[in-house]
Amino acid sequence: MNLLKRLYSLTTTYVFHFVALAIGSCIAAFAIQKFLAPNMILDGGVVGICIIIEALTKLPLSILTWVMNIPFLLFGAKKKGKIFVTKSIYSMTVFSLALDFFKGAEVTDESLLAVTFGGLILGIGVGLVLKFGGCLDGTEIIAMVISPKLHVTIGNIILTFNIFIYGSAGFLFGIDRTLFSILTYIIVSFIMTEVQNGFEHEKGVMIFTTTDNAETIRTRIYNELGRTCTQWSGEGYVTGKGKKILYCVISKFELNQLRSICESNASFVAVTDVSEIIGYHMKSKTEDERIYKPMSTNINIEDQMKF
Secondary structure, three states: OHHHHHHHHHHHHHHHHHHHHHHHHHHHHHHHHHHHHHHOOOOOHHHHHHHHHHHHHOOOHHHHHHHHHHHHHHHHHHHHOHHHHHHHHHHHHHHHHHHHHOOOOOOOOOHHHHHHHHHHHHHHHHHHHHHOOOOOOHHHHHHHHHHHHHOOOHHHHHHHHHHHHHHHHHHHHOHHHHHHHHHHHHHHHHHHHHHHHOOOOEEEEEEEEOHHHHHHHHHHHHHHHOOOOEEEEEEOOOOOOEEEEEEEEEEHHHHHHHHHHHHOOOEEEEEEEEOOOOEEEEEEOOOOOEEEEEEOOOEEOOOOOOO
């Protein structure tokens, strides 16, 4: 019975992932065909190259994107694992079919509107695909593979690649196309990150306080926010006195409430961004009901504190 439940859970999870990948791919294709490509505003990576080739040769964008991504998929097949490559092939196939489906009259011929809404919609689509483990552009695969070897971030590798694409667009179609494309890239990058990480960003809070105040703060956080804390002991460098250190993860909307709790109990607080949670995190549904809820997080502690 437990095995059947696990198989059912695994199956529904994968089905949901592939549905989400298809939706994201279709949204991205809609943005390309209805806003960006008709106005010669380039996306980055392979898609940007394909838009240039389509403009020069009149070859279908749907076929170009699929064919030009094949070498990158073959390169990443041995490096990134079967699941990632399978999801990427699926996403790219749906993306290519959707490009052909949405081919036709553009929504607007105003470049600024195309940049704004095309970038917004494209960012949502690409963000969904990345969130559920797929990929629409082969340059991202290359960047993922070579990033650890070159000790350069994935974002910087992709940006370097896109500089050449946008430069080519300026040479072929005018400097204004380059500027619009760069603006689109900025919008897409921001929206994509928000969608991928979730709009309700979590905050990691590290509280340094006295032993006497620690119990009060810990109890109020649990009762008022429904969150638990991890606690350990420390020592002040100057005074040599014992300190208690509390760590918890809260939503950005709970930050003011936590600030009020800490201000009324003398303490020093460091707040950091948390991009993802992996595991179980205590969160109350109601004032009297608290459950363990699976969430997903990589703690990105750069603002105040590093472990």
